[in-house]
Amino acid sequence: MTAQTATAAPALKEWPLWEVFVRSKQGLEHKHCGSLHAADAAQALNMARDVYTRRQEGVSIWVVPSKAITASNPDDKGTLFDPAADKVYRHPTFYDIPEEVGHM
């Protein structure tokens, strides 16, 4: 960010976008629950508390700048995920085990 003098009226800019992740309970993972606009990380945390945890939905919050997330392209879905479809041997149900062995 280039320095701006206080006198030059800054163009009214939107607060950046943050993604919010909430851990609902100790022992569980943080889960994405939505996004919000905030000027900085501290404010994003405060706002996430008000917007996403008004009813004790969480015990911990992560906020991540949305622009820091790299996402896979939906067009690549086939290339990325289809190869797993024909590898049934990666699942335990692929293997026949005699009944007398019991639970394995």
Added chain:
Amino acid sequence: MYTQSFSVPDDAGPKSVKPPPATEPADLMAAFDARIDADGRIEPQDWMPEAYRKTLIRQISQHAHSEIVGMLPEGNWISRAPSLKRKAILIAKVQDEGGHGLYLYSAAETLGTSRDQLLDALHTGKAKYSSIFNYPTLNWADVGVIGWLVDGAAIMNQIPLCRCSYGPYARAMVRVCKEESFHQRQGYEALLVMMKGTQAQKDMVQDAVNRYWWKCLAMFGPPDADSPNSVQGMRWGIKRISNDDLRQKFIDATVPQAKVLGVTLPDPDLKWNEERQHYDYGQIDWEEFWATVNGNGPCNKERLATRVKAHNDGAWVREAALAHARKQQQRTLKEAA
């Protein structure tokens, strides 16, 4: 919380005609249709026809605006709530509405519009919001009736939206619906308390019901025959139940509640139809509905002016927060150097 099947065109009229859909690449369109037909979900990065995107932006943003403007008529009563308990409840509810607006703005932004654009459309009067908020809240019973009937109607509308084909909208609706049931129950309970009070209090409740009943029925949007957009919305899985069907569901659910409460609903034609297994009801005044939607309700100007003033009065806070963030960032950089 408050949508209605409010996906009225922003340049609304009772008989507005939609332009023909733009031509889209046939293969992409076919894949999109197939996913919709299979009751699949569309996510922000997926290809979608322009008309689907536009319809969603319009509907979700109108929904968001309705939440935000909906804070005004109730906020009006925070300082005059009859007890500390009722005041705390009302503050929590109004805060929820603000939260619901934020979920929805975020969902709309995933479609490629910005928060500033959305707010600008509201503040310049280009975008619509639920017409119910263009009526005044004259007495304390209105706050209860808004919870019971207005939120009740909104819940009817929002539950099917949890299954909307657009993922972010559906997820926002799940969150909203979870929080919404408190809104309706607190309103109904506040009215129950008033109905155990003096005759004057009972009269207030009846008066509020009389003023709001027809407006709540109109919240479900124009009759199916006059809703050309509905068909497309149904096709796309944005809308799951038609305006008239939702309205009927609401009436059927509400009549017994009114009986328990001890109020009458101001419709002489309202009666059980054994054959249909539904309540019949009278004519809704659609002219009044459209006049209000198009800016001529009793409070349109006041609501918008209050909203714009709040936004403008907060401008310095938004700028200061950005300036503070920049300063902090520069300080961190300097320390690191």
